[in-house]
Amino acid sequence: MKRRLTVVKSLYTALAISVLLAGCASNGSAGKENGSTANSGAGGDSGANEAVTITTARIVGGDVTFKNGEDIDNNVHYKWAKDELGIILKNDWTVGTGDAFTTKLRLMVNTNEKLPDVFRTGDLNLATQLIDSGKLMDITEAFEQYASPRLKALFEQYPQLWYPVTVDGRRYGLPITNAVSSSNVLWIRQDWLDKLHLDAPETMEELEQVMDAFTNQDPDGNNKNDTIGMSVSLRNGVATWMASSDFIFGKAAMPTSWNKGPDGKLQYGSVQPSVKEGVSKLAKWMKKGYLDKDAGTLDESKAVESFIQGRSGMVFGPTWMASGWPFTADMNFDYKAIPLPSGIDGQQGFMAEQLTSMQFYFNKDFKHMDRFFVYLDKIMGPGFYDTESEFANGWAEGYDYVMENGEPVYDHDKIPGGFTDAKKYTLFYNDIQTPKMELEVMAKLGEGNAPETSYDKQFASRDKRWQEGAAVLKTYMDKASVLNEMTGPPTPAMSKKSELLKKMENETFLKIIYGSSPIESFDTFVEQWKKAGGDEITKEVNEWYASVIE
Amino acid sequence: MSVRTEGKKQSRFIKDLPIHLFILPSIILLLIFNYMPMAGIILAFQDYKPRLGLFHSPWVGLEHFRYLFTYPDSKQVIWNTFLIASLKIVANTVIPIGFALLLNEIRLLVFKRSVQTLVYLPHFLSWVILGGILTDLLSNKGLANQALGWLGIPSIYFLGDGDWFRFTLIVSDVWKEFGFSTIVYLAALTGVNQSLYEAAEIDGAGRWKQTLNITLPALIPVIVVIMTLSLGNILNAGFDQIFNLYNPLVYREGDIIDTFVYRVGLMNGSFSFATAVGLFKSVVSFILIVVSYTIAYRWGNYRIF
Numbered sequence: 143m144k145r146r147l148t149v150v151k152s153l154y155t156a157l158a159i160s161v162l163l164a165g166c167a168s169n170g171s172a173g174k175e176n177g178s179t180a181n182s183g184a185g186g187d188s189g190a191n192e193a194v195t196i197t198t199a200r201i202v203g204g205d206v207t208f209k210n211g212e213d214i215d216n217n218v219h220y221k222w223a224k225d226e227l228g229i230i231l232k233n234d235w236t237v238g239t240g241d242a243f244t245t246k247l248r249l250m251v252n253t254n255e256k257l258p259d260v261f262r263t264g265d266l267n268l269a270t271q272l273i274d275s276g277k278l279m280d281i282t283e284a285f286e287q288y289a290s291p292r293l294k295a296l297f298e299q300y301p302q303l304w305y306p307v308t309v310d311g312r313r314y315g316l317p318i319t320n321a322v323s324s325s326n327v328l329w330i331r332q333d334w335l336d337k338l339h340l341d342a343p344e345t346m347e348e349l350e351q352v353m354d355a356f357t358n359q360d361p362d363g364n365n366k367n368d369t370i371g372m373s374v375s376l377r378n379g380v381a382t383w384m385a386s387s388d389f390i391f392g393k394a395a396m397p398t399s400w401n402k403g404p405d406g407k408l409q410y411g412s413v414q415p416s417v418k419e420g421v422s423k424l425a426k427w428m429k430k431g432y433l434d435k436d437a438g439t440l441d442e443s444k445a446v447e448s449f450i451q452g453r454s455g456m457v458f459g460p461t462w463m464a465s466g467w468p469f470t471a472d473m474n475f476d477y478k479a480i481p482l483p484s485g486i487d488g489q490q491g492f493m494a495e496q497l498t499s500m501q502f503y504f505n506k507d508f509k510h511m512d513r514f515f516v517y518l519d520k521i522m523g524p525g526f527y528d529t530e531s532e533f534a535n536g537w538a539e540g541y542d543y544v545m546e547n548g549e550p551v552y553d554h555d556k557i558p559g560g561f562t563d564a565k566k567y568t569l570f571y572n573d574i575q576t577p578k579m580e581l582e583v584m585a586k587l588g589e590g591n592a593p594e595t596s597y598d599k600q601f602a603s604r605d606k607r608w609q610e611g612a613a614v615l616k617t618y619m620d621k622a623s624v625l626n627e628m629t630g631p632p633t634p635a636m637s638k639k640s641e642l643l644k645k646m647e648n649e650t651f652l653k654i655i656y657g658s659s660p661i662e663s664f665d666t667f668v669e670q671w672k673k674a675g676g677d678e679i680t681k682e683v684n685e686w687y688a689s690v691i692e
Numbered sequence: 693m694s695v696r697t698e699g700k701k702q703s704r705f706i707k708d709l710p711i712h713l714f715i716l717p718s719i720i721l722l723l724i725f726n727y728m729p730m731a732g733i734i735l736a737f738q739d740y741k742p743r744l745g746l747f748h749s750p751w752v753g754l755e756h757f758r759y760l761f762t763y764p765d766s767k768q769v770i771w772n773t774f775l776i777a778s779l780k781i782v783a784n785t786v787i788p789i790g791f792a793l794l795l796n797e798i799r800l801l802v803f804k805r806s807v808q809t810l811v812y813l814p815h816f817l818s819w820v821i822l823g824g825i826l827t828d829l830l831s832n833k834g835l836a837n838q839a840l841g842w843l844g845i846p847s848i849y850f851l852g853d854g855d856w857f858r859f860t861l862i863v864s865d866v867w868k869e870f871g872f873s874t875i876v877y878l879a880a881l882t883g884v885n886q887s888l889y890e891a892a893e894i895d896g897a898g899r900w901k902q903t904l905n906i907t908l909p910a911l912i913p914v915i916v917v918i919m920t921l922s923l924g925n926i927l928n929a930g931f932d933q934i935f936n937l938y939n940p941l942v943y944r945e946g947d948i949i950d951t952f953v954y955r956v957g958l959m960n961g962s963f964s965f966a967t968a969v970g971l972f973k974s975v976v977s978f979i980l981i982v983v984s985y986t987i988a989y990r991w992g993n994y995r996i997f
Contacts, residue, residue, distance in 0.1 A: 436831040
């Protein structure tokens with residue numbers, strides 16, 4: 143009996159303690175919340191130097207590291223913002239993964255919890271829900287009023303940047319630009335070209351000749367018929383991010399991409415007649431052994447392996463393939479980047495990197511847009527390759543660089559306590575790039591110019607092939623880019639039917655390429671595609687396009 | 693009399709109450725994490741919009757189920773799931789039994805133990821890793837096809853040819869999992885009364901006769917239980933495995949309900965439709981579990997309650 147009593151007693155004690163603890167925790171967080179709202183609510187038009195609080199929510203993944211006992215609420219970047227700009231950055235909450243972040247925001251749409259002042263996401267579905275809920279700020283006027291001149295100039299240069307966040311002519315978010323500096327070049331075995339006395343291919347016919355020679359004339363000299371012309375990945379379709387075959391289709395129509403047709407309306411690339419020719423070309427190459435017989439089962443990084451192992455003569459992909467992954471230092475042969483050959487329509491063309499894939503959104507009650515734009519312009523300095531920027535040398539001395547004799551040094555071994563990536567602490571969790579600027583710097587180095595600015599010096603340590611690839615890419619990037627112009631959230635018919643259509647498309651294309659279906663099945667596919675929802679989607683996409691373009 | 697026992701029972705319950713309280717946390721957890729989410733089933737009957745939430749999304753009745761059965765691919769997908777899962781269930785029963793019987797005949801304990809451990813190992817590998825290994829192993833220039841080449845057999849595209857794809861799925865699944873089931877059967881074999889074998893030996897029965905007339909009959913209850921319980925999985929053909937191995941060339945033969953739901957539900961954000969498909973699966977599984985439990989109850993002498 144006595145023993146039982148002790149058990150019960152200890153149970154009660156445990157319960158009491160846990161209740162107490164829970165009480166403490168909730169008290170603490172409530173206090174914090176009150177504090178932050180009070181701060182950010184104070185004073186609408188604050189003076190330039192008056193301290194203001196900007197709250198945010200962020201993903202703190204394994205890539206974010208700290209030193210000197212700092213953490214995400216208190217670190218060198220937050221300190222800088224407070225001391226230099228009078229902006230107190232405050233994290234309402236943090237999560238570990240992008241999925242958790244989206245889930246938490248999605249829940250917030252349904253509850254009355256206060257959204258953070260500023261946050262970023264690339265999930266347009268979520269953004270649409272947030273816009274519909276009326277909790278996001280319309281930043282149309284704020285942008286005109288407060289954005290820095292160079293930011294405005296950027297958006298004037300690329301007006302389509304606004305499309306993903308535009309609803310009824312109003313702008314509900316601030317798109318963040320991508321680097322758009324590395325897609326795409328053709329990597330080729332120069333030693334094989336030399337051995338077989340061939341020139342780099344410039345047209346489709348020349349490309350076929352080179353592939354034929356690479357496949358059948360034993361370029362690796364081991365007396366075995368074990369080489370292929372080109373490494374491609376077909377597991378996720380013909381247009382993908384690496385080891386893709388999209389350049390074959392030229393500029394007339396790009397599979398999986400929405401582009402303007404002759405009537406000025408957007409049309410879906412995969413169902414256009416020129417794509418049929420491209421697919422039949424791939425089928426021919428597969429039959430002749432120019433391509434990897436396993437291409438259909440290989441994903442992008444697996445497909446590149448044949449090139450890395452020296453079994454394949456070419457692979458199509460971004461310039462950063464020479465950044466250490468997927469290409470390695472063990473590739474003891476001479477390969478280089480060359481311009482892509484012209485496609486099926488006689489023009490060079492490739493699927494371009496999207497201009498934006500992330501956007502900032504703002505709580506409608508956020509009062510300090512003026513100060514946010516000041517902050518944004520500062521952290522975009524490196525993205526504009528501004529030599530005057532306080533981040534021109536790096537993000538924080540002693541974190542990602544050190545000064546030695548008045549010169550920044552990026553050697554990780556020389557930084558006391560090791561390298562810590564301080565740019566991960568910004569509100570964007572990274573540096574913000576602007577289109578084609580990185581390409582300019584890299585191409586300058588690739589052309590053999592000596593590094594001058596601090597940015598040049600940072601890039602100078604990158605692989606020579608990467609720099610040379612940039613110099614090659616620069617010569618044709620503008621005229622060959624095919625941009626997917628459908629940048630809005632999925633339309634209703636898309637949500638419902640695109641899976642079926644995509645499956646149909648990939649299956650048809652791959653079966654034609656493998657020769658298990660005749661090329662005529664392409665026409666059947668186009669008809670079915672239209673009937674099974676393609677026409678409806680096309681109509682909705684064009685309605686969306688008309689609504690954003692005005 | 694009866695009143696008195698009732699009173700006794702009650703007082704005993706009260707006496708034991710603190711001990712009963714110990715299971716309360718588990719019951720609460722079970723309610724929160726296993727039963728409460730079941731309310732989400734109503735998603736299947738709504739046109740769910742996250743912004744409207746669970747309580748304000750419009751009701752659409754059986755619309756999603758109608759869509760599922762008129763969707764051009766669903767017949768194919770359901771059939772694939774059923775076929776692949778049944779073949780796996782059969783293969784995953786027959787092979788471990790055979791293997792357990794063979795292993796049981798081995799007298800050298802060290803050898804028996806090490807084989808047992810070795811065949812059990814693949815069970816711990818994830819399909820993400822195995823997917824990469826198998827893609828290499830089964831490629832046109834991979835080890836499997838090289839071996840076939842030495843025998844003069846033309847190379848087979850295991851992962852790109854529909855019928856071979858199903859074959860590959862089943863063989864690789866058996867290879868990964870049979871070690872685990874083997875252990876279950878081996879355990880059952882140790883329970884067989886040794887005096888039966890002694891008696892059989894005296895009667896002049898060889899090892900083959902002993903296996904046929906003593907070992908197998910002793911195993912039948914276990915076989916029936918395992919077989920029938922796995923019927924509940926007839927619509928689970930193995931998402932992890934197929935997702936890591938399939939490609940557009942084998943959609944027709946390899947696409948199963950789970951991979952289909954993944955593409956529609958998660959990639960396209962059609963939560964309601966995905967829930968409807970999931971509910972359909974659960975209902976079919978539930979019916980099969982009830983049926984198989986009844987079978988196991990009758991013939992396997994199996995009791996849960």
